[in-house]
Amino acid sequence: MDYLALYVTLKLALVTTVILMVIAAPIAYLLAYYRFPGKSLLEALVYLPMALPPTVIGFYLIIVMSPKGFIGHAWESLTGGSLLFTFLGITIASIIYSIPFAVSPMKAAFSKIDRRLLENAYVLGLSKRATFLRVIIPNSLNGIAAAAVLVFLHSIGAFGVLLMVGGSIPGETKVASIAIYEAVETMNYQAAGMIALSFIPISYAFLLLINKLNEDSRT
Amino acid sequence: MDYLALYVTLKLALVTTVILMVIAAPIAYLLAYYRFPGKSLLEALVYLPMALPPTVIGFYLIIVMSPKGFIGHAWESLTGGSLLFTFLGITIASIIYSIPFAVSPMKAAFSKIDRRLLENAYVLGLSKRATFLRVIIPNSLNGIAAAAVLVFLHSIGAFGVLLMVGGSIPGETKVASIAIYEAVETMNYQAAGMIALSFIPISYAFLLLINKLNEDSRT
Amino acid sequence: QDKISVAVAANFISAFKEIAADFEDKTGVKVEATFASTGSLYNQIKNGAPYDVFLSADEERPALLEKEGWTHGTFIYARGKVILWSANKAFCKSATWQDALKNNQIKKIAIANPVTAPYGTAAKAALQKAGLLGTLQSKLVNAQDIAQSFQYATTSAVDAGFCSMSAISTPQEQGGCYYVIAEAPVITQFACVSKKAKNPVCAELFATFLMSDHANKIKKKYGYH
Amino acid sequence: MTIAASLKKRLKYFDVEVSFSCASKSMMVMIGPSGGGKTTIIRMLAGLTAPDEGQVIFGEEVWFDSARRINVTPQKRRLGYVFQDYNLFPHLNLLDNAAFAAVDKKEVDGLFDLFKISHLRKRKPHMVSGGERQRCAICQALARHPRLLLLDEPFSALDVVTRRGLREELKSLKGSLSCPIIYVTHDINEALFLADEILPVVEGKNDDGWMQRTITREPGEGTAAKGAREPRLSLVY
Amino acid sequence: MTIAASLKKRLKYFDVEVSFSCASKSMMVMIGPSGGGKTTIIRMLAGLTAPDEGQVIFGEEVWFDSARRINVTPQKRRLGYVFQDYNLFPHLNLLDNAAFAAVDKKEVDGLFDLFKISHLRKRKPHMVSGGERQRCAICQALARHPRLLLLDEPFSALDVVTRRGLREELKSLKGSLSCPIIYVTHDINEALFLADEILPVVEGKNDDGWMQRTITREPGEGTAAKGAREPRLSLVY
Ligand SMILES: Nc1ncnc2c1ncn2[C@@H]1O[C@H](COP(=O)(O)OP(=O)(O)OP(=O)(O)O)[C@@H](O)[C@H]1O
Ligand SMILES: Nc1ncnc2c1ncn2[C@@H]1O[C@H](COP(=O)(O)OP(=O)(O)OP(=O)(O)O)[C@@H](O)[C@H]1O
């Protein structure tokens, strides 16, 4: 069994989740509470990765991250290394791929908070920042947890994008979904089946967790 | 430009969407209104395809849909034809892949309906079925539309599953996401770019539509 | 621990696994392999994928890499043949593979993507030479590489698939039958070592091992000559 | 036709335990403190909540009998029920709401004239005032030709003037309907004005002394409050 | 310190246009019909809604001046505001709620004793009754040492008895606080009981005759209803 691929998958999912939580929270806050010109454009942009085939995302990522692309080029002149086919590269890909799944439940949770609670916080002297940390976040824990679980699962399942920008390098970019693909290709059905099977309980547990969080937030 | 692949993609997305709307509505209804033993298991099962790598789904689909698999075998003895590598085959794959995205918004919309409206319908003599059609459906149009749009987009983006069970047959199973992958592989960046570009406006328009529906449903 | 990473064309998977295992045993150098179609691997290398050694299924792409300065030189490590494989033994009862394919029972035939996989290109050329390409076009299922083509054939997802000779030495082959496609050009497979290999000594060591008698024996077992 | 019920239902803080009957063309008014169980009783008559024990008999029909395990669905009881809170369908305009389950859709026009909401027929429920919504709900229930009419505080959310107008309309309507009417209210005056019979319900039980006690209780007495959301207001008008 | 305000604000159906002032240690009661603009006025004092025109001056500080484009944020006004509907933070228990912005967290215990909710300090807001929640909200506002106290119908959702108790507590508290208090109510009796000064607000304007008219109006008069949600109740107690 390809433990290395499972390890890379879980590491990728974990790193993606942690980073996305930090990135998505302010975006979700902006979308939930502010009106500004171009808001619906920003919103559509955030959700775009959900609506594009992973290969389209992969295609554009290759273009910008390849040594000739502007990000890849900048990265290479800074570090001397390539961005594509590295763990960092697939982390970036995975983050972009999963953004909508982080922003959407957080935005929903933030929107559900009673406006009057925020007003009370302002009257009590809290700045917007303090209100965000002391009122909005503690009252959105369900939504934030749901976002984290969704992103984690979605990153575990990422395939198309990673196939294009990852290059299946063992221990670095070869995640379990790609290992399964390769195992099936090489007709190593047993290995494919083992990895595939190992996903079912993990995913299942997380899904039960999501449902639980949703029910809790409803009451 | 690979118009045929775009055509297959849109056809697949459309067929998937229409069929899934019909399949998902009763499932969402069941999940929204009934409590029964094993409900959370059913719910997790419905959401499972979201949490599994597409290659895992593809792997199991190959196994059951190949002429030796039990579905493929049954299909062959009925029709004499193969299920894999046909439009029907990728439609089934795409439906399974997108189920969670259909059920989830519908369930949310159904749950939001005031219980008292249903009680009023019962008192007015409507059967559960008539209530579903005359009260629940008309009051969930936003959620249903959101589900349709999500499924449509998600089917457009299906890649990993189709890569495994599709066989890339032009006009039949070669969808745009696979056409892009193949174009990138052969370093035909111009062709890849053309198809990729054609997705942006389509997806973008749909996303603006979703946002609009969400806003409408909030007021 | 020393290690090298090798990009391997899909037709060579089985042979490679055995060779690599022996190499690891003998030298203690770990071999990490990535399998895909030749075109796909070439594309990755062009975009900066950090492979030390590239085992291609053709002559053209290693040559291009040499021209682009990725490698100092290329060498032939195997010659392969295209076969037409079926899980159904009745398939091989016909006199020739052309006749077998003309049978109306044959609904689907797998072929590796002719653009990215040299074995696919060769198979397509053979079909063309036999004048069958036009009539069979609608029955062709495109696999991403030669391995997927064989996988489709072994699962009976297709009635027959163009594979490489190496497929017949795998356990999955048991119970099937094949025609050798003489009309398909022999495929000359070239390899090359990256200039930027992280561990040039080990990479060269592997290249040498690949051409050793020991390795040749394994290659022969898998139908390469 | 007569509706006769004997009901027992365990609630969290007390048990409902009442018996009553109400004949055609007469109106029984249920009155009592908030949380006393009035809505629960109405819901048991409508078939939306099952009693733990008891019977509900309508004429010859048995709608509910715990001993014989009979429980007729709300659909088959064919009654009209105006809910305590507005219950119109938000996706339909007033006319379509009233015609939703009408026996004869043409009758709805006449009902709308009677309740003076004809000019609003094309409006959606959220575009009209609370009183207009509630009048439409009554039309919806009446258009069904109910065999029994249940009205659960239909006017409680309305202002005093609108309320008095509707109360008059209802009284005049009573004569023209040939079914029993059960009416729930908090308002003692309304009860006295409308009722052929009054059923005071306190903590789930019939408490005939409640009205008297509420009317005569000294102001400022602590325990009065619970039973008296609007204790004296009604008496002034 | 004295709060003085002169406010204009365009609303959908009428304009708010009032001027008033209220000195330290005194209580101004705002009273008037529902929808008359009382909450809007309070919100403009708190800085949650900006007037279209006017000034709000607190002692020497200018909180709002449309001409000079000054609008001090709610944060900087340092006032206490008990909202019309419960506004406690649901994720905190009562003690943490009251201590949320307390100048000295130790004072909260004393406030809880005074308002008789010490035994509930560890409960979350949804686990206590409406009256207890509202008392906690007052503690929350007081613990901040506000320079101005705004109370928007703090007791309107409560039953009569609880309400009378809190009214007494508030009156006794008034003496010990050294800030102006502005209190909104529907209840004429409450106004008469608590106020140093009464500001009747009808359709956004000061209408000094409103109290008198409401108290003496004949029952049953159609136009009375709008201005009289609870017209006579207050007078009885
Ligand atoms: N959905 C519910 N879940 C649990 N308990 C409920 C529910 N609805 C009502 N109750 C409880 O049942 C009891 C009776 O309520 P019911 O609604 O029948 O009273 P009511 O007499 O209609 O009151 P009101 O005059 O306020 O409408 C109360 O103690 C109430 O708290
Ligand atoms: N969020 C809002 N959006 C639009 N209009 C509003 C909003 N809140 C209040 N209004 C309108 O502003 C006017 C004044 O409302 P306000 O809440 O100030 O009245 P009030 O005197 O506090 O009433 P009450 O005694 O019922 O609390 C009313 O016409 C009301 O309909």
Ligand SMILES: [Mg+2]
């Ligand atoms: Mg009730």
Ligand SMILES: [Mg+2]
């Ligand atoms: Mg108000």
